[in-house]
Amino acid sequence: MTPNSQYHNNLPRFVADEFVEGNFLGLPGESENPDVVVLQVPYELTTSYGQGTIDGPSSCIEASGQVELFDPILADDLPAGYNIYTAPSWDGEGNSLDQQLSNIAAYLAEWQTGGAFPLILGGEHGMLPAVMKSLTNHPAVNLDFGRLNLVQIDAHADLRQELDGEPFSHACSANRAMEFGLKHLYQIGIRAYSKEEYSRIISDDKISTFFAAEILRNTTNWQQMLSQLRAIEGPIYLTIDIDGLDGGIVPATGTPVPGGLSFWQAVEIMEAVFSAPNARVIGMDINEIVPQKDTPLTQFTAAMLATKGIVYHINNRITGKW
Numbered sequence: 001m002t003p004n005s006q007y008h009n010n011l012p013r014f015v016a017d018e019f020v021e022g023n024f025l026g027l028p029g030e031s032e033n034p035d036v037v038v039l040q041v042p043y044e045l046t047t048s049y050g051q052g053t054i055d056g057p058s059s060c061i062e063a064s065g066q067v068e069l070f071d072p073i074l075a076d077d078l079p080a081g082y083n084i085y086t087a088p089s090w091d092g093e094g095n096s097l098d099q100q101l102s103n104i105a106a107y108l109a110e111w112q113t114g115g116a117f118p119l120i121l122g123g124e125h126g127m128l129p130a131v132m133k134s135l136t137n138h139p140a141v142n143l144d145f146g147r148l149n150l151v152q153i154d155a156h157a158d159l160r161q162e163l164d165g166e167p168f169s170h171a172c173s174a175n176r177a178m179e180f181g182l183k184h185l186y187q188i189g190i191r192a193y194s195k196e197e198y199s200r201i202i203s204d205d206k207i208s209t210f211f212a213a214e215i216l217r218n219t220t221n222w223q224q225m226l227s228q229l230r231a232i233e234g235p236i237y238l239t240i241d242i243d244g245l246d247g248g249i250v251p252a253t254g255t256p257v258p259g260g261l262s263f264w265q266a267v268e269i270m271e272a273v274f275s276a277p278n279a280r281v282i283g284m285d286i287n288e289i290v291p292q293k294d295t296p297l298t299q300f301t302a303a304m305l306a307t308k309g310i311v312y313h314i315n316n317r318i319t320g321k322w
Contacts, residue, residue, distance in 0.1 A: 019065070021065070022061065022086070023038075023061070023086040024038040024061055024064050024084065024086045024119075024303075024306070025064045025065065025067060025069060025078060025079075025084070025307065026064070026065045027069075027078065027079050027084050027086075029079070029083055029084045029085035029086060030083055030085060031085055031087070033083065033115070033116075034083045034084065034085035034115075034116040035082040035083045035084065035116060035117065035313075035314070035317065036082065036083070036084045036085070036116060036117045036118075036119060036310050036313060036314070037084075037085050037086075037087050037111050037116040037117070037118055037119070038061075038084065038085070038086045038087065038119050038121065038306075039087050039090070039107070039108060039111060039118055039119065039120045039121070040057035040058065040061065040087075040089035040090060040120075040121050040123075041057060041089075041090045041104055041107070041108075041120055041121065041122045041123040041127050041285075042054045042055065042056070042057050042058065042089060042090065042092060042122075042123055043090070043092075043100065043104060043122060043123040043124055043126065043127045053122065053123055053124045053254050053287070053288055053289060053290055054123070055290070055291050056121065056122060056123055056287070056288070056289030056290055056291065056299070056302075057089065057121035057122065057123060057289065058089070059289060059290075059291035059296070059299040060121050060286070060289050060299045060302045060303050060306065061086070061121070061303075062299070063296055063299040063300040063302070063303040064303035064306070064307065066300065066303075067300075067303050067304060067307050071307075071308075071311045073311050073312070073315050074311060074314060074315060074318070078307070078310065078311070078314075079314075080314055080318075082314050082317070084310065085116070087111070090103070090104055090107045091103075091107075097166075097168055098168075101126075101127070101129060101130040101133075101168065102130070104127055104130035104131075104134075105130040105131075105133040105134045106134075107134075108120065108130065108131060108134035109133075109134040109136070109137070112134045112135050112137070112138045112283070113137075113138070113139070114138055114139040114140060114282070117282075117283065117310075117313045118283040118284075119283075119284060119285070119286075119306055119309055119310060120283070120284070120285035120286075120287075121285070121286055121287075121289065121302070121306065122285055122286070122287030122288065122289065123287055123288075123289075124170045124254060124287065124288060125154075125158060125170040125173045125239070125241050125287045125288055126168060126169060126170035126172075126173055127173075127285075127287065128158075128173035128174070128176065128177050128239055128285075128287075129168065129173065129176040129177055129180075131237070131239070131283075131285060132145070132176075132177045132180045132182075132237075133180075135148070135237065135282075135283070138235075138282060140234075140235035140280065140282045141235065141282075145180040145181045145182050145183075146181050146182070146183055147183055147234050147235055148180075148182050148183055148234070148235050148236075148237060149182070149183050149184050149185075149186065149232050149234055149235065149236045149237070149279070150174075150177055150178075150182050150184070150185045150186070150236075150237050150239065151186045151188070151229065151232075151236055151237070151238045151239070151269075151273055152174055152185065152186065152187045152188065152239050152240075152241070153188050153189055153238075153239070153240045153241065153244035153245075153261070153266060153269060154174075154187060154188075154189060154190060154239075154240075154241040154243065154244045155189060155190065155191055155192050155212075155241065155243040155244050155255070155256075155257035155260055156171065156190065156192045156193065156241070156243070156255065156257075157174065157187060157190050157192070157193035157194075157197040157198075157200075157201065157209065158170070158171055158172060158173045158174035158175065158241075159172070159174050159175045159178075159193070159196075159197040159200050159201070159207075160172045160175060160194060160196070160197060161175065161196070170254075170288075174187070175200075178206070178207075182206065183206070183234060184206050184207075184208065184232075185206060185207045185208070186208050186209075186210070186228070186229065186232070187201075187207065187208070187209040187210065188210045188215070188225065188244065188261075188269055189210070189212045189215075189244040189245075189260055189261045190209050190210070190211050190212060191211065191212040191213060191257055191259050191260065192255075192257050208228065210225045212259055212260055212261070213259070216259070216261070216265075226268065226269070226272045229269065229272040229273050229276065230272050230275060230276045230277070231276070231278075232273070232276045232278070232279045233276075233278040233279055234278075234279060234280075235279070235280055235281075235282045236273060236276070236279050236280065236281045236282065237281070237282060237283050237284070238270070238273055238281055238283070238284035238285075238309070239284070239285050239287070240266070240284065240285065240286045240287070240305060241253075241287055241288045242286060242287065242288050242289055242298065242301070242302050242305075243255055243256055243257055243260070243288055244260055244261055244266065245260050245261045245262070245263065245266055245301065246258060246259065246260035246261060246262065247260065249262070249263060249297060249298075249301055250297070250298045250301055250302075251292065251297070251298060252290040252291065252292035252297075252298035252299075253288045253289065253290050253298060254288045254290055255288070263301060263304070263305075266305060267305070267308050270305070270308055270309060270312060271312065274309075274312035274313070274315075274316060275312075280321075280322055281312075281313070284309050286302050286305055286306050286309075289302045
């Protein structure tokens with residue numbers, strides 16, 4: 001099936017009357033004209049500490065089966081009459097890092113048409129440049145990345161030029177994304193960065209970084225950060241490295257760091273971004289998910305955040321924002 005290129009207001013309504021194993025939230029969905037498409041990118045080539053992100057997407061899908069379908073924002077059970085389609089996973093093909101990134105971009109680009117809202121599950125954050133490339137022909141970008149804002153929840157700045165000689169390391173993902181000529185990069189929860197990254201942050205007027213130590217210890221700074229997010233204008237892509245949350249609630253991510261966001265703080269950031277009156281979130285990802293074997297808290301937290309993204313998108317559809 002070919003993804004649709006525009007929103008359809010007369011789609012058949014879907015009722016969650018059966019649980020489908022292997023689908024996000026266990027919901028049935030159709031590949032024809034979906035409202036939301038869940039895409040899995042089990043990519044892991046440049047991890048520098050903990051491994052296992054290759055199994056992150058499938059573990060998140062599995063954990064999502066335990067997420068409650070009711071959300072008070074919608075006052076309804078998901079899918080709330082909308083079509084949430086879980087697409088087949090990226091096949092992992094490619095004999096080199098370049099080939100894999102190119103194939104990821106091609107896999108995602110099929111759905112970057114402005115129709116279905118793409119929710120991407122990763123995989124290491126090194127996939128971000130491929131995500132950006134896949135947006136090239138998106139109607140909101142249309143070959144001009146100078147329109148696009150990138151909002152990044154993360155423990156790490158990811159602005160290195162290279163790590164261990166690799167410029168496409170996960171530690172360089174935001175830097176490589178900026179090379180597309182983005183309008184602005186907003187980073188939230190940052191608390192691990194190099195001297196060079198810090199120099200870039202304070203000197204580049206296209207980067208606004210909200211350090212964890214500044215926003216989590218000062219209520220005024222937190223509210224000012226939310227106000228800046230609500231003031232964003234134009235298309236937004238939201239990328240959530242799960243290690244942006246505190247390591248105590250996502251211990252199985254590739255590089256857990258203490259001192260991060262709580263779950264509800266992450267949700268509040270998402271709410272601010274999705275509710276920005278002059279902006280539109282055109283897609284999002286949650287990455288660096290590593291399956292937690294004993295108590296699957298990490299992948300369940302990722303599934304909860306992904307579900308909130310779907311809820312905010314559907315709510316904007318219902319209220320006519322988009």
